[in-house]
Amino acid sequence: MENKKVIIIRGSSLDRETRATKIIKSLTDNNYDVHLLWWDRGSKVQRSERGEAGTRFSETSFNFKAHWGPKSFISLPFWWAFIFFNLLKMEWDIAHVIQVTSLPPAIVASKIKRKPVVYDMLDNYEDSVFLPRIIRNFCVAVDKLFMRLVDAVVLADEEQIREVNGIPNNNVEVIYDSPETNKEIGTKNTQNSVFTLFFAGALQKGKYLNLDKMFDALENLSNVKVVIAGHGDLVPYIQSVEKRIPEKLEYIGEITHAEVLQRSIGADLLFMLRDPVLPVNKYICGSKVLESMMCGTAIIVNDGSSTAKIVRKSNCGFVVNANCINEIIETVNMLKNNPQLCIQSGLNGRKAYDEHYSWDIMGNRLLNLYNRVLTRDHDLFI
Secondary structure, eight states: OOOOEEEEEESSOGGGOSHHHHHHHHHHTTTOEEEEEEEEOOOSSOGGGSOOOSTTEEEEEEEOOOOSGGGGGGGHHHHHHHHHHHHHHSOOSEEEEESGGGHHHHHHHHHHHTOOEEEEESOOGGGTSOOOHHHHHHHHHHHHHHHHHSSEEEESOTTHHHHTTOOSOSOEEEOOOOOOOOTTOOOOOOOOSSEEEEEEEEOOGGGOOOHHHHHHHHTTOSSEEEEEEEESTTHHHHHHHHHHSTTTEEEOOOOOHHHHHHHHHHSSEEEEOOOTTSHHHHHOOOSHHHHHHHHTOOEEEESSSHHHHHHHHHTOEEEEOTTOHHHHHHHHHHHHHOHHHHHHHHHHHHHHIIIIIOHHHHHHHHHHHHHHHHHHHHHHHO
16 A cells, blocks of 8 residues: 655744654654655754654755744745645645644645645744734634644644634644653763753743743852753843853753753753743743653743643642742752752653653654544545
8 A cells, every 4th residue: 555645844944843853753654755845944953963764754945045933924925835836736645734824825735635734733823922912812713713624733732722712623632742752861860060950942032931030040059050052032141141150151052952852861950931921831831841851850940831730740840930039049959959859850750751741652642643634534535
């Protein structure tokens, strides 16, 4: 029997995120042929480090330089045309579209070719920025219209159901953005000589990361060091703080995801203090808490978010009020002075990862979803 062919559509390079890469690997490992349509806006990470492999994978890039963020909207018609005409001319069995900004042309092409589309709602753009309520509600209404028109919806967090007040589609699957499983990670028994906290991610002001709160706490902590990795408009600020307290703060620039995981394993504690005032921070846990679980490293997170709910449920770290600097200081000191508590929290996280959040589990959910979609498509159109 001929292998099914999947078109994955992503408005950025694989170098900038890992979800598409993991999806590609799960599919190619299970006899799907995968073709990626992606928007090449420029990348600093070498392609050889991306990680996808095998003859079942191919790709076509849209080489069109454009801004990130809201300014990219003026370039969307060109990206949509690229998606639409490629979907019309290519043979495929299912299209998997990551994020709504790439979805409209895929829906139109799917109706013409009578093929199914999966909408992977990694996050909601309307909740990634502050919008007037009337505009936000309009955007949600449009998003939900698209959900009705696709064959299945993939969520990155079950809290997204509450975020948009219900998903108008009967075929919904929650696939957390978990890292791939590393079964060789050993049990931590010791602490670094200098208690080390690590954070890696997009360092953008608009993400409300509360790094300033951590830095304020850091100045009042002894024998503690924070290491930061990533790129974005917060880098100049981070570097200015690094110059002031170089013995306590180290910025290492943009690194590969493999190095992110390696440093997460080696750290004593991870942190994610995103402010839930931004809805996307409130409703989507993101990948950092899941990475901490897989790496067996405890994490401290800000209260009022989906991330905090997962940490409490899994007992894999500690929840603080990031607006209370003393609370951050007390929590870090408690863990520094009680290494066994820190280590046990990491072990709890790894147990929760293995039992509930591993990419092996998420990959199986994806395959089951595809089976349902393709079977339903066969019943309808063949």
